[in-house]
Amino acid sequence: MAVPALVDQKHGRYYQAVKGGRCFYGSNAKTGLAIPIYSAKANALTLWNPSGSNYDLVVLGLWIGWYSTTTAAGSIAYYYHSPAGSGIATAGVFPTATFAAAVNAMPGSGYASRALFSPAVNTTTAEGAFLKDTGFQGGIMAVATALTGWTYFDPVDGGIIVPPDCAIQIMGALAWAGVMNQTIMWEEVPV
Numbered sequence: 001m002a003v004p005a006l007v008d009q010k011h012g013r014y015y016q017a018v019k020g021g022r023c024f025y026g027s028n029a030k031t032g033l034a035i036p037i038y039s040a041k042a043n044a045l046t047l048w049n050p051s052g053s054n055y056d057l058v059v060l061g062l063w064i065g066w067y068s069t070t071t072a073a074g075s076i077a078y079y080y081h082s083p084a085g086s087g088i089a090t091a092g093v094f095p096t097a098t099f100a101a102a103v104n105a106m107p108g109s110g111y112a113s114r115a116l117f118s119p120a121v122n123t124t125t126a127e128g129a130f131l132k133d134t135g136f137q138g139g140i141m142a143v144a145t146a147l148t149g150w151t152y153f154d155p156v157d158g159g160i161i162v163p164p165d166c167a168i169q170i171m172g173a174l175a176w177a178g179v180m181n182q183t184i185m186w187e188e189v190p191v
Contacts, residue, residue, distance in 0.1 A: 023105035047059075076176070102115060
């Protein structure tokens with residue numbers, strides 16, 4: 001009878017991808033951002049893979065942490081736009097957007113992201129299509145009674161791939177009102 005081989009992981013799960021400069025974080029300002037309702041068409045955490053990038057954006061995780069203000073009940077989900085184009089255009093999917101540089105998961109490496117990341121200020125011409133729920137269902141949380149310091153983590157682990165000419169946004173079933181710190185992590189893989 002054959003004895004099964006044991007496998008020992010020498011490093012963390014994403015070590016090789018991070019060491020290779022392929023992993024990035026996109027976060028909103030440390031003072032947080034209210035998560036908009038899906039129909040608002042404005043100001044959502046947005047990860048956009050422009051057409052012609054020749055890379056897939058493989059989502060690895062999403063973190064949402066309460067910062068301030070009373071929240072509303074409702075779920076948080078991923079919504080997508082496809083086709084999303086290659087840049088801001090008056091008649092395009094994104095008529096306005098303010099981009100921020102994504103942070104490489106290996107700071108100081110010099111690797112830059114190919115993605116367009118908007119942490120807060122952007123508008124779309126149409127609602128995004130529902131992709132999947134994050135699994136986080138929040139309740140009404142008043143500032144006076146809120147448990148401070150909580151963070152929700154969605155371990156996507158490659159379960160969402162944003163191909164070229166596509167964008168995803170983090171939005172609520174209802175306008176959350178509460179101000180949240182949000183971070184999304186992804187790996188950039190050649191197509």
